Amino acid sequence: MRGDIRYFILSHMKAIELKEKVSLKDYLYTHNFSVKEYKKPFLCKFHEDHNPSAAIYNTNKGDFYICFACGVKGDIFDIVGLVENLPRFKDQYKFLKEMYENRT
Numbered sequence: 001m002r003g004d005i006r007y008f009i010l011s012h013m014k015a016i017e018l019k020e021k022v023s024l025k026d027y028l029y030t031h032n033f034s035v036k037e038y039k040k041p042f043l044c045k046f047h048e049d050h051n052p053s054a055a056i057y058n059t060n061k062g063d064f065y066i067c068f069a070c071g072v073k074g075d076i077f078d079i080v081g082l083v084e085n086l087p088r089f090k091d092q093y094k095f096l097k098e099m100y101e102n103r104t
């Protein structure tokens with residue numbers, strides 16, 4: 001099935017489902033980001049930030065991170081990839097799936 005278009009579509013659908021279940025805001029909070037609420041700027045940890053320049057937005061496609069100073073931005077997969085050093089989407093998905101399953 002690997003490389004098969006059906007496999008790709010299925011894993012994409014599961015990723016969207018997962019994205020709705022896991023909160024990027026909660027994930028960052030447990031990783032010592034000073035994020036408290038949506039849209040409120042906090043210190044970015046992807047560059048040396050002295051003035052809060054990052055924020056989390058809650059969109060209809062899930063939480064979205066953006067830093068206006070260093071330019072890091074992305075959804076929970078992108079940010080988990082950076083924090084956990086997982087450049088491949090497959091590994092980001094696996095990590096988040098395990099995180100979600102361990103919590104419930």
Ligand SMILES: [Zn+2]
Binds near residue numbers: 045046067
């Ligand atoms: Zn930054």
